[in-house]
Amino acid sequence: xxxxxxxxxxxxxxxxxxxxxxxxxxxxxxxxxxxxxxxxxxxxxxxxxxxxxxxxxxxxxxxxxxxxxxxxxxxxxxxxxxxxxxxxxxxxxxxxxxxxxxxxxxxxxxxxxxxxxxxxxxxxxxxxxxxxxxxxxxxxxxxxxxxxxxxxxxxxxxxxxxxxxxxxxxxxxxxxxxxxxxxxxxxxxxxxxxxxxxxxxxxxxxxxxxxxx
Ligand code: ADP
Numbered sequence: 001x002x003x004x005x006x007x008x009x010x011x012x013x014x015x016x017x018x019x020x021x022x023x024x025x026x027x028x029x030x031x032x033x034x035x036x037x038x039x040x041x042x043x044x045x046x047x048x049x050x051x052x053x054x055x056x057x058x059x060x061x062x063x064x065x066x067x068x069x070x071x072x073x074x075x076x077x078x079x080x081x082x083x084x085x086x087x088x089x090x091x092x093x094x095x096x097x098x099x100x101x102x103x104x105x106x107x108x109x110x111x112x113x114x115x116x117x118x119x120x121x122x123x124x125x126x127x128x129x130x131x132x133x134x135x136x137x138x139x140x141x142x143x144x145x146x147x148x149x150x151x152x153x154x155x156x157x158x159x160x161x162x163x164x165x166x167x168x169x170x171x172x173x174x175x176x177x178x179x180x181x182x183x184x185x186x187x188x189x190x191x192x193x194x195x196x197x198x199x200x201x202x203x204x205x206x207x208x209x210x211x212x213x
Contacts, residue, residue: 079148
């Protein structure tokens with residue numbers, strides 16, 4: 001069984017079809033990239049897989065589950081990186097990551113996750129006082145802390161400067177080396193080439209090309 005299977009996926013908003021019949025699968029340990037311009041349907045697709053949006057038609061399976069009716073166990077096996085997840089007032093990086101760790105049955109070690117996103121020197125600092133790029137790394141840490149089998153990243157480096165982007169890519173390469181399954185969306189061709197094992201180009205809700213990168 002593939003880690004992710006998508007068959008005939010459609011999503012309609014009113015009378016606008018944002019996703020028009022997607023078919024793809026992602027194998028365990030693979031990084032699959034959906035590459036496409038703004039408005040192509042990337043966020044809609046990844047949020048359906050995360051269980052955050054309801055599909056209009058088609059079948060979706062993530063780790064053998066339908067994300068639309070998630071169990072607590074299923075939720076603990078996927079990681080979602082959400083912008084602003086770590087924006088919790090005056091709490092420090094360490095306090096926030098520790099708090100999230102307490103919500104999962106088998107969290108990764110807190111210090112290890114903080115080091116994996118390159119924030120070991122900042123762990124005592126309030127998240128509020130970090131730069132935008134550093135705050136985003138806290139969001140990534142919160143996506144990782146539950147030790148997910150599948151990690152979802154929606155346009156993870158949009159707005160990053162080149163140096164922060166490269167550092168982020170290194171974090172992802174470390175997770176790939178551990179065998180994590182990763183689903184990534186991006187509108188940057190170089191990011192797809194740097195990180196993707198396989199992927200597809202999505203335009204106006206349709207996959208126009210799919211294959212090895
Ligand atoms: P991408 O992530 O590739 O930029 P989206 O999935 O966000 O694309 O959007 C795909 C299309 O669906 C766009 O035309 C967008 O305007 C539309 N859309 C997205 N979310 C909604 C929504 N909640 N209601 C109505 N239209 C939406």
